[in-house]
Amino acid sequence: MLWVNLIMDTLGALSLATEPPAHNVLERPPYAKDNSIVTEVMWRNIFGHAIIQIVILMLIIFGGPTFLGLCQPYGVLCSKFDA
Numbered sequence: 001m002l003w004v005n006l007i008m009d010t011l012g013a014l015s016l017a018t019e020p021p022a023h024n025v026l027e028r029p030p031y032a033k034d035n036s037i038v039t040e041v042m043w044r045n046i047f048g049h050a051i052i053q054i055v056i057l058m059l060i061i062f063g064g065p066t067f068l069g070l071c072q073p074y075g076v077l078c079s080k081f082d083a
Contacts, residue, residue, distance in 0.1 A: 038046075
């Protein structure tokens with residue numbers, strides 16, 4: 001567990017250390033206490049990516065074998081095990 005923590009902390013520190021500093025950080029006004037951490041744009045991006053990934057995953061799971069011609073369709077394979 002210690003090794004996992006060290007590796008994850010090291011990668012996070014490296015990602016923050018390699019980012020160039022923003023000069024206007026101290027010039028912007030502070031955020032209000034009531035502001036959400038996740039903004040509306042972030043929610044839109046999260047749900048958009050989730051929908052895209054679900055569609056691609058369903059295409060791969062249910063249509064991949066028939067599209068690639070590797071085996072019989074998924075429904076045919078499932079019906080063999082029902083009998």
